[in-house]
Structure formats: C-alpha cells, structure tokens
Amino acid sequence: MNHAAILATRLTRQRLTQPSKLAPADVAAHLCAIQAQDFAGAKWSLGQRCYGLTDAGAEQLLAEKKLIRISSLRGTLHLMHPKDVRWITALVTPRIKLQAASLWKKLGVDDAILSKALHHIDDALKNNEALTRAELKSILDKRHIDTTDHRMNQFLTFAGLQQVVCCGPRRGKEFTYVLLRDWLPDDIAPMPKHPLTELAIRYLESHSPATAEDFSWWSGFPVTACRRAFEDAGITERFVFGEKTYFLPNGETASKPDGKVRLLSGFDEYYISYADRSLVAENVPPGILSPPNGILPYLVVSKGKIVGTWRREIGKKSVEMVYIPFGKTAIGEERLSTAAKTYGKFMGLPAQWAL
Incomplete structure (x- = not known):
C-alpha cells in the first residue's frame, strides 16, 4: 500500500467513509473504545x-446504559460498549498502575490511600446515588484525605479503572459519577482466554493498517508484547512503508481514496x-497538535490528511x-x-461557515 491507500483504508475500517447502519453501541464496540474526555467531541x-x-x-x-463512559485505556475516559468495559479495563489497569507509580510517589499516594479513597467514594454512591466531582471531593476532604494538586484526578481515574x-x-x-455495579452487571462478558490477543485482533479490525508501535501506544503494552499478540492472533498480512511494518487483518484489501471533507x-x-x-499530520504547522493545555483542536481532514482546524x-x-486552513490547500466551498x-x-440545528 502507498500513503494514500493507508489513509483511505483506515477511514474505511474506522467507519468514516460511510456511516454504519449498525446500532451505535455496536459501532462503538467495533472501535473497542472512543476517547471521551471531551464529551461533546466523543458524541460527534x-x-x-x-x-x-x-x-x-x-x-x-x-x-439508557447502552454505552458506558469510564476511565479505561491509557487511564483516559472512553465511551465503551457494556460488554467490553470489564474485560478491557481489567486487562489494561495493571499497566496503567505501573506507569503511574512515579506520579503517585510524587503526590504521596500509595495503595493504602487509594484504597481508603475508593472505599469512601463507594460508600457515598450507594443506593443509586449520583454525585459530582465537587461533591465527592468534599466527602474525601471531610475524611481527611488530601485531594489537592492532581490527587482527586488520580482517585477518580482509578475508581474507574x-x-x-x-x-x-x-x-x-x-x-456525575455512579457505581459501575449499579449500571453494569458483573457477569455481562467474561475475560477472553487470551485477552491481549483478542484486543490485538479487535484493534486491527477497526484501525488497520497499523504498526505494533501503534497498538502499543493505544493499548499501553510493550511493543514486544504487541508483536507477539499479532503473531498469536495469526496475523500474516503485512507490508513495509517508510521503513515501518504495517499489519492488517488477513484478507484485507486496500480502499480507494475519496475527496470527502471530514470534520x-x-x-x-x-x-x-x-x-x-x-x-x-505531515502538513500541520508545529505546535498546533501539541498545545500547552493538552486540549487538541478540532480537525479538518481532506483525502485523509489534516488540512486545518475548525471551531463552532x-x-x-x-x-x-x-x-x-493550513497554507493554501484548496478543498472547495461545496465540500465544506x-x-x-x-x-x-447531528446537532439538530442549521450550521454554516462564518465569512
């Protein structure tokens, strides 16, 4: 595959070429998880x-609990199909906890403090209670648990994990936050026998062509473990582009590029x-996609490449x-x-570009 074919195939596998008529929860399941700290963006x-x-x-x-928003992959909020919440989150949590060790040490948070915080959060949310971050913070403060700096973020993240x-x-x-057991049965889906292998298959089905390094970033597991997961899954389709090896589900064929503008x-x-x-992002000016506040701008994509940003x-x-727009890339008023x-x-309102 060449550059254009890689991007076109990703657009197809990610269901961006043509909207799916599957139930939205099933589309979320196809992607495994949709990053959702920006809730409005995740819905879109x-x-x-x-x-x-x-x-x-x-x-x-x-x-209606057909989707669950919870801290999971990379310790970040995601939208997930209920059947995937427990096994994927259980799989990735030990890695995230290991990666958080240095931050925990800096903040003076250990397993005992985390366990105490989670106990009080659990107790506060009993009887189908739904409380805001501020309300939960107040409860922990009254229990003499330090919530300053980034500690409250850690407590809520790991309460999800x-x-x-x-x-x-x-x-x-x-x-608000609620108890997961009130929203999702414990036995909704068992852990697969080989969970990382299963996750590798699911990732390639929805994100290919992708490298082992891509899967490592997305899942949080070492590159060596990710390559082994591809091997254990029997993935034989691969090609080299730009000195990197890309993997695809067996039998995958390249998609043809289109000129559609995507927001x-x-x-x-x-x-x-x-x-x-x-x-x-090869044509994106430096700094645009690495803002100091970590909040990424909304992206305008044409022919699979980022050509500008948008706001509404x-x-x-x-x-x-x-x-x-970036530079003089012309994408046409009609497509915009x-x-x-x-x-x-999607928003239920007429939308137009400002002059």
Whole structure:
C-alpha cells in the first residue's frame, strides 16, 4: 500500500467513509473504545460513524446504559460498549498502575490511600446515588484525605479503572459519577482466554493498517508484547512503508481514496489512536497538535490528511462554524458546506461557515 491507500483504508475500517447502519453501541464496540474526555467531541466521533444518530440520541444512549463512559485505556475516559468495559479495563489497569507509580510517589499516594479513597467514594454512591466531582471531593476532604494538586484526578481515574465508578447522568451541565455495579452487571462478558490477543485482533479490525508501535501506544503494552499478540492472533498480512511494518487483518484489501471533507474532534480515533501520526499530520504547522493545555483542536481532514482546524459556536437557533486552513490547500466551498450540513444535522440545528 502507498500513503494514500493507508489513509483511505483506515477511514474505511474506522467507519468514516460511510456511516454504519449498525446500532451505535455496536459501532462503538467495533472501535473497542472512543476517547471521551471531551464529551461533546466523543458524541460527534460516534455520530459521524452512525447513520442517523444525533447529539441528543448519543446522550440518550448513556442515559439508557447502552454505552458506558469510564476511565479505561491509557487511564483516559472512553465511551465503551457494556460488554467490553470489564474485560478491557481489567486487562489494561495493571499497566496503567505501573506507569503511574512515579506520579503517585510524587503526590504521596500509595495503595493504602487509594484504597481508603475508593472505599469512601463507594460508600457515598450507594443506593443509586449520583454525585459530582465537587461533591465527592468534599466527602474525601471531610475524611481527611488530601485531594489537592492532581490527587482527586488520580482517585477518580482509578475508581474507574478499578471498576468502582463510571460516569452517570448529567445534572444540568455537570457530570456525575455512579457505581459501575449499579449500571453494569458483573457477569455481562467474561475475560477472553487470551485477552491481549483478542484486543490485538479487535484493534486491527477497526484501525488497520497499523504498526505494533501503534497498538502499543493505544493499548499501553510493550511493543514486544504487541508483536507477539499479532503473531498469536495469526496475523500474516503485512507490508513495509517508510521503513515501518504495517499489519492488517488477513484478507484485507486496500480502499480507494475519496475527496470527502471530514470534520473530526481533536481526540477522534482516526488521529489519536496511532503512535505515529505523521501520515495524517505531515502538513500541520508545529505546535498546533501539541498545545500547552493538552486540549487538541478540532480537525479538518481532506483525502485523509489534516488540512486545518475548525471551531463552532452553538447558539439556540444555529451553529456558526469557523475554518482555519493550513497554507493554501484548496478543498472547495461545496465540500465544506456539505460537511457543515452533516454536523448541523447531528446537532439538530442549521450550521454554516462564518465569512
């Protein structure tokens, strides 16, 4: 495969070429997980992959417990199909905990403190209670548990990784936390016999072509373990491009490039789920995708490559959008207009580019 074919095939495997008519939860399962610390962006990431899904509909999926938002891969919030929450999270948690050891030491957090914090969080959320971060922080403060600096972030992250809590219904604009066991049965899906191998298969089915380094970044496991997982999965389809070896599900064929303009959230799986992002970001000016605050801008993609960023202002009656191109890349007003209409339809409001 050449450069264009790699990007076109990824777009197809990620369900960005053509929205799927599968249930949205099944589309999320196809991707394994959708990064979701930017909740609005995560809903849009799912929405543009699903035929007919709206922003309100995506929110309803969480209220109906058809999707779970929880700390999982890389210790980051993700949208996940209920059947994948427990086994994937259980698989990746020991690695994340190992990687967090130096931060824990710096913060003075150890297993005993973490266990105590999680016990109080669990107790506070009994009887189907739903509490905000601020309310849980207040409870821990009253129990003389230090929540300053990044400690509260660590407590909530690991409450998710330990499968104590997940995100619950929003209270106005505030997010709440609930007990995972109240939202998801313990026995909904057993751990696969070879979980990392299963995860490797699932990753390639939804993200290929990809390297072992890409899977390592996404899963958090060492590159050697990821290569072995590909081997154990019987993956034989591979090719070399730019001195890197790319893997595909057996029988995979290359997709043809298209000229469609796609408006992605900053943390969309098409960008964030690969260690090497140079294939899609080769023309992006320095610093754009590594902002000091860590919040990635929303991305405009044409022919599989990032050609600019976009932002939107959502009003009561319409969405006003701004396109910030890189260089002189011409993508055409008609294609931009079509992309805006697609986003507006998702939001349930007319959308247009500001002059």
